[in-house]
Amino acid sequence: MRTAALGFQHVLAMYAGAILVPLIVGDALGFTSEQLTYLVGIDIFMCGVATILQxxxxxFFGIGLPVVLGCTFTAVxxxxxxxxxxxxxAIYGAIIVSGIFxxxxxxxxxxLVRxxxxxxxxxxxxxxxxTLIPTAITNMGGGEGAADFGSMANxxxxxxxxxxxxxxxxxxxxxIRSISILLGLTAGTVAAMLMGKVDFSAIQEASLFHIVQPFYFGMPTFEWSAILTMILVAMVSLVESTGVYFATGDIVEKDLSEEDLxxxxxxxxxxxxxxxxxNAFPYTAFSQNVGLMQMTGVKSIRVIMVAGLMLVTLGLVPKVAAITTIIPTAVLGGAMIAMFGMVIAQGIKMLGGVISQxxxxxxxxxxxxxMGMxxxxxxxxxQHFPAGIQILTSNGIVAGSITAIVLNIVFNMKSKRVQQPTAMIDQKSA
Known part of the structure; x- marks a missing residue:
């Protein structure tokens, strides 16, 4: 019972990060409530699968540390x-190729980490x-195309x-601080319910149980620019995870070998x-769960395994997923300002110690x-560049990332001293 309670605590700590990614992506792409329910459910399910694999x-695979995996906000x-x-x-074609990569x-x-x-x-x-902040601001007003956009209620x-x-x-x-986003979303949704701005039909229509389905949204398609973008996202996520691995290894007093990594x-x-x-998302090690381990002092792999099994179970129950889809767009927008602002702050923190080196x-x-912005x-x-070059220039994140990699080589790679990846221990998604 104690192990189950500790495992559920880890689920709560990462739950806001797990559900916000599908909610934001699905809302931006105009998903129906049924599609959004599936997207949230499969994401929760795959968070559990990814955690168990690790x-x-x-x-062959698995680092054997008490780490929890969830969808990376870098991919949103x-x-x-x-x-x-x-x-x-095309999203899922790019994700599949990036996974193989x-x-x-x-x-x-x-x-390659150098x-x-x-x-x-x-x-x-x-x-x-x-690049995510405009999406948050639009949602605060009620969402793009909303009839009551910018209303006092929203x-x-x-x-x-x-x-x-x-x-x-x-x-x-x-x-409590680690689940502040989750609590804020809950409070905002309750307030919206009192104002009559919550539609419960998605919960009523959702089934009690479903089987996960490959290629739910259709067979994947493959676009070079999309694939390159997701490969860059995967590389950055691996660097983030490397920091989490070393931080967790330090907590459990385990020296990590090259084979472990x-x-x-x-x-x-x-x-x-x-x-x-x-049809879920790319996954990375969640640092907020490392913080929870530091706070509780519980370092058991069994606890994390139980958390993974709980996530798998929750992902098979559409009614649970549907609960998250009733969150009004304006409420989601308010939380997104904090979430995306924390992403920017994390980037600034990573740069703080090295920008003057x-x-x-x-x-x-x-x-x-x-260049990115x-x-x-x-x-x-x-637009007048050859198609092959536009693969690198048509997306701000890709253009900015390529610029950073090239300029780092120009300015810093002559030095034999290799900088180590920064451990991302602060909460990046909760």
């Missing part, structure tokens, strides 16, 4: 951009956070939710590949963020 250590902006341009099937490079990623020092990953994370719900999250984060500690990367690649097959680092950040705002800038 915890279940064997000679790119998935929305890909879905808007090529359709949802991670499986292929898992044995060698320890050597191309992704904190100056690069911090810049990429910051660009992704910045703004009250949005800012009320945001204030609730801020107060919880400021005046609580430990576990390769097994961990391989498990993530397998989780990403399966996510594409079952070499004279060129400031130029790496300046040009990369400028510029292409995002004016995507037609490179």
């Amino acid at each position: 915890v279940f250590h064997n000679r 902006g790119p998935m929305i951009a890909i879905g808007g341009e090529f359709g949802i099937t 991670v499986l292929v490079i898992s044995q060698f990623f320890g050597k 191309f992704f020092p904190p100056i690069v990953t911090g810049t990429v994370v910051m660009i992704i956070g910045l 703004l009250s719900l949005a800012f009320g939710t945001l204030v609730c999250i801020i107060l919880l984060y400021r005046y609580t500690k430990g576990f 390769s097994n961990g990367y391989r498990a993530e690649g397998l989780a990403i590949f399966l996510g594409g097959i079952f 070499t004279p060129g680092n400031a130029m790496v950040v300046a040009c990369s963020v400028g 510029g292409v995002t705002v004016v995507p037609e800038l490179f």
